[in-house]
Amino acid sequence: MTTNPLLTDWTTPFELPPFDNIKPEHFEEAFETAMAEAKAESDEIAEQSDRPDFGNTIAALEKSGERLTKVARTFFNLTSADTNETLQQIERDIAPKLARHSSDMLLNEKLFERIAELWNQRETLGLNTEDAKVLERYHMMFQRAGAGLDENGKSRIAEISQRLATLGTQFSQNILRDESDYQLVLETEEDRAGLPDFLLTAAAEAARERGHDGKHVITLSRSSIEPFLQFSTNRRLREEAFNAWSARGELEGETNNAKIITETLALRSEKAKLLGFENFAAFKLDDTMAKTPDNVRDLLTKVWEPAAAQARAEEQKLSKMAANDGENHTIEAWDWRFYSEKVRKEEHDLDETELKPYLQLDSMIQAAFDTATRLFGVTFRELDDIPVYHPDVRVFEVLDPSGQHVGLFLGDYFARPSKRSGAWMSGFRSQHKLNGNVAPIIVNVMNFSKGAPGEATLLTFDDARTLFHEFGHGLHGLLSDVTYPMISGTSVARDFVELPSQLYEHWLSEPEVLSKFATHYKTGEKMPTDLLDKLLAAANFNQGFATVEYTASALIDLELHLLDSPDEIDIAAYEKAELGKIGMPDAITMRHRIPHFQHVFSGDGYSAGYYSYMWSEVMDADAFGAFKEAGDIFDKETADRLLTHIYSAGGRPDPEETYKAFRGRAPKIDALLKKRGFAA
Template identity: 45%
Template sequence: MATDNPLLSPSPLPYRLPDYPAIRPEHYLPAFEEAFALHKAEVAEITRNAEEPTFENTLMALEESGRLLGDLARTFYTVSSADATDEIQRIEETLAPLMAAHQDSIQLDSALFGRIRSLYEKAGDLGLDEEQRYLLERHHTEMSHAGAGLDDAAKTRLTELNQRLSTLTTQFEKNLLADTNDLAVVFDDASELDGLTEGEISAAAQAAADRDLEGKYVVTLTLFTGHPYLSTLTRRESRRRIMDASRARGSRGNEHDNRAVLLEIVRLRAERAELLGYPSHAAYVTSDETAGSPEAVHSLLRELAAPARRNAEREREALQAIIDAEPEPFLLEAHDWAFHTEKVRAAQYDLDTTALRPWFEAERVLQDGVFRAATDLYGVTFVEREDLPAYHPDARVFEVFNADGSALGLYILDLYTRDTKRGGAWMNSIVSQSRLRGTNPVVVNNLNVPKPAAGQPTLLTLDEVTTLFHEFGHALHGLFATVTYPHFAGTNVFRDFVEFPSQVNEMWIYWPEILDSYARHVETGEKLPVGVVEKLRATESFNQGFATSEYLAASWLDQAWHSLSSEEASRDIDVAEFEASALADIGLDNPVVPTRYSSTYFAHVFSGGYSAGYYSYIWSEVLDADTVEWFRENGGLRRENGDRFRERLLGVGGSKDPLAAYRDFRGRDAEIQPLLERRGLVA
C-alpha cells in the first residue's frame, strides 16, 4: 500500500480517529481503489477455500474482510455530509457508482452465497452461540434479499440499476444542497426580522457577511418545510418569503430541479423490486423490517391520520379565531400557523415558548442536560479532548468513560449550520465497535443551528433542544452497542427500530432534575420558573394535530411513491399532481398544514436511507411511548433502570431480533395506547 496516503495507514490518533488534518481530497479516490481491490481479494480467498464451509472459514472470515473499506467509507461520508465542498461533491459523484458496483460484487457473489447457504441449511448442527446463529441468519437473509439467488442476466441488470440509483440519489442531494443555498432568503433591513432575538439577528448578519452581503441579513433554510423563525417573525411578508422559498426547493425548473431525478429513482426502484420478486419497492423494503409488509404500515398510518386531521382542524379554528379578533383579520395560511400557534399557546396556557431561549444556552444544555442525563442514568462521563482534531473546526471531540473509569469511545458534536453541510440533523459512526476487531466506537452528532457572531451565546429553541437530545439518543446507541461482529455494530438494526432509542432519550428533556440543571438563564443563572415548567409539561400534546398531520403526510407520500408497481412508475407522472392525489387519499391534503417534506426536497427517502421507511419514526414511537411508561412506573432516572435499558436494548446493537430484545426489556410486546395518549389521538 502507498505509504504517502494517510488513509492507507492506521490512524496514529486514539480510538483510530481519522487524522483529518493530514487527509487531502486527492487522497480519497486512490484509497478507495486500493480498498476495493483488497476487499475483493479477501472475499476471493474465502470462496477459493477448498475446505468444507465452516463458521470460521466463511462467516468469521467475511466479518474480518473489508476493514479498510469500511473505515475509509465512514471517514469519507462523514465529510461528504457535513462539509461537502465542491471538490468533495465531485469525488462523491465519481465514487457513488463505484461503491454500488463493489457492494454488488460482494452481495451477489454466487460462490460466497453458496457457502453461506450451506451453513444456513445445517445451522442447528454447527454448535453456534446465539450471536453467531443470528449472524448466519442475517447474512443469508440479506444476500437473498439483495438478489444473490438470481441468474446471471438478472444480476447484470440489477447491478446496472444499483449503480444508476447511486448516481441519482447523489445527484438529488447535490441539487437539494445547491437549491437550499440559492434560496436562502436575503433581507435588506433588520426591521424585516422583527421578533427574532439579538443572537438570531446576529446569526443572519453573519450568514450575509459570509456571502459578501455586508449590511444585509440572510436566513438559511432548514431541511423540513417549516422554519423555527416562523413562530416569532412578526412581519407576515417575511414569514411568507421563508415558507415560499422552502417549498420551492428542487422544483423551479432550473439546473437544480429534482423532479426528473426523483421520478427516475421511483421508476428504477420499482423495476428493481420487480426483478427481485416484489410487487413494489415498499414491499421489498418492509419485507426485511419489523413491519413485515406495506399493508401493516398503511394500516397504522390510516388509523392515525383521521384523528390527527380532526385535531388539526380544531387547532386551525382556534388560530383563525385569534386572527379574526385582530384589527386587520385575514385567512390563515401555512406561513401563519407557527406564529399564531404561539399566540394560542399564550392565551390558553399563558406560555410563550419563543421567550424561553435565554434559558436554553447551548453549552449548558449539552453539559448539564444531555450529558448530565446520561451520567445519572448510565454512569458515563464526558471529557472534551481539544487535542484531538475533527473534520471541521466547529466539530468538538469528547472522550467518553464508563462508570468504572474504563474508556468507552469518542463523541463528536458538530452543532452549527454551514453552506457545505446538508440539512437536518443526524448521527453517524466514524469507527464501529467490535470485539473481533478490537475497536471502540467513535460517533458523531450533526445539527444545523445558526451560528451567532463571535462573542454571542448560542440560544436554542425548544425544538433544537429536543433535536439535540434525540440525536444524542442515537449516539448512545452507537456508543453502548457491545458486539463481537462488525455486522451488528452500533445502530445497525432494522430501519423501523433505529429511531426507538433516540426517541426514548427525549423523555429527559422535561425530567425535573435534568430540566432544573440545564434550563438556567444565560445571564442571571436563574432556574426556569416552576410555573413555566408546569405549563411546558401541560402543553406536551399541544399542537399535536399539526405535528402529527405534517409527519403522517410525509410518511404517506413516501409510501405512495414506493408502492407503485414497475408499470405504474413508468407512466408519465406530474409530481405536484401525484402529491395532491396521494395526500387527498389519506385525507391530509390540508393547505395550511403542508407535508413536512415535499417530494423534491424529501432527502430522507430520495438521497438517504429511509426510502419506503419514513414511517419508522411513528412505528418506533409505539415502542418509545410504552418504554417511557415503564421508566415512570419504575422510578425514572435511576441507574438500575439505565443499566437494564443499556444491557437489554442499547447494548445488543443489531445482534438480536429487535422485538425480541424489546420483550426481554419490557416483559411483553409494546402497546399503542401510550402513543395515542401522547399525541392526543384518543377519542
C-alpha cells in the same frame, strides 16, 4: 510522491481519521486501492478449497474490507457535514463504482454457495445466538441483493444498484445546492419587524459568514427559517421564505429532482419484482418489524384520523386569532407558525422568547450527558488539540463507570453552507470485538443557528429535543457490546432503530432534568418554576399540526413505493392528488415534500420506511412508562434492563423479543395516542 494519509496506519489519538492531513484529492486513490484490497479478500474467501465453516466464511467476511470501510466512512461523513465542489465531484464519480464493487461481492456465486451451505446446516453448527444472527443477516443480505437470480437477473440488478447510487447522490447534491444558494437578506426595519433578539443575533452571524456584514440573513436551515416564520410580522417575507423552503428540489433548472425521483421509483420497483416481490414497499418491509404495507398503513391511519381532526380544530383557533388582529385572510402554510405562537401565548402564557435564554446549547449538551451518566454510568471528558474536520467540531472521550475508555463522541452542532440540512448520527468506526475490543467513534451532526462570537448559542425547545434525539442514537452506537460489525450499534431493523433516540427525548421534558440544566445564559438562574410548568403544560400544543405534517409524509412515502408504474407519474400532480385523498388540511404541508424528501431519495435507508419513527414511537411512549411505573426516571434496575436489552444489544436479538424482555410485554399503541394528546 507524498504518502496518502488515508492509506497509512492512523497514529492519531484514538485512531481518528487524520483530518489535518487529508485532502480531497487523496480519496480517489484511496478508494481504488481499498476496493481492490477488499475484492481480493472476498475472492480469497470464495475461492478457498476448505469446506465452509463459520470462521473461514462469515467471520472472515466480517474482517474483510477494513480499509475500505475506514475510507468510505471518512469520505461520506465529510460529504454530508463539510463538503465542497471537489468532494461532490468525487462523490458523483465514486457512488456507482462503490455500488458495482458491492454487487461484485454480493453476486459472487461461489461466495453465496458457501453462505447458503452454512445456512442450510445452521441447526448443526453449534452457533451461539450472536453467530446465528450474523449468519442470518449475511444470508438475507446476499439474497436481497440478487445472489439467487440467474445471470441475466444478476446483471440487471447490478446495473440498477449502480444507477440508484448515482441518482441518490445527485438528489442530495441538488438539495444542498438549493439550500446553500438561498438567503433572505433583511435590509430594513420592515424586513426585521417582529423578530426577537435571539433570531436577529443568529441572522447577523449568518450574514457575516456569507459576506453580508452588518446585515441579517435568514437561511433554509430549520433553526433559522422556522423561528422566522414564527415571529416575522412581515407576511410578504414569510410567504417568500416559506415558498423557498417548500420548493427545494423542484426549482426550474438542473437542481430539479422530478426526473431523478421517477427514475428512482421505477428502478426500485423493477428491483423488487426481480426479487419476487409485488412492489418495492413489500420488498423493503419484508425485513422490518412491520412486515407488510397493510400493517404500516393501519398504524398511520389510526393516528392520522384523530390528528387531522385536531389539526382542523387548531386551524379554527388560528383563524380566530387572525381575525382578532384585523386580518381576514385564509390561514396559509406561511401563517401557521406565526399565529400558533400567538395562540400559545394566549392559551399557555408562553412564547419562545421567554424560553430560549434558558436553553443554551452548552447546558443542553450537559443535560444529555448527565442523563446518560445517571442512567448508564458513563461520563464525558472534552478533549482539546484533537484533529477534526471543521473547527466547530467538539470531541469528547466517553468513559465507563470504572474510568475505562468506551469510545469517542464528536459533536458538530452549527449550520453552514457546506453541510446538508437536518440532524443525524453517524460513525467513523463501529464497536466490535473481532480484532480485540474496537471502540466506537460516533458523531452527532446538527444545524443550529450559531450565536455571535463570544455569545451563547440559544436553542428552541424543539432544537433541544433534536439534540437529545440524536444523542440517543449516539448512545446506541457508543454503548454497543457485540462481537461483529454486522450487528453493531444501530444496525437493527429500520423500524426499531428510532426507539433508543425517541425514548431518550423523554428525559428532556422531565422537571428533574430541566430544573437543573435550563439556566439563564446571562445570569445562571434556573428557569422559574412557573415558566417550567407552562412549558410542560403546553407539551401537546399544536400536536395536530406536527402529527399531520409527519404522517402525511409517511403515507405518501408508502404509497409511492406501492406504485406499479411510477415512471409515468407527474410528481407535483401526484403529491397534490394523494394529499387530497387523505384530506390534508390546506394550510399544512408535508414535513418533507417529495422533491426534497432526503430520507427517501438520497439513498434507500428510509424508502418505504419513513413510518419507522411512528412505529418506534409506539414503543418509546410505552417504554418510558417503565420508569414512571418504577417511580424514578433514573431507576437503576430499569436502566440496567434498558442497557442490556436495547442500547448495548445491537442487532443481536429479535427486536420484538428484546423489547418484551425489557418491558415485560409487547408495546401498546394507547401510550402513543396519549403522549400526543389524542387519548385520555
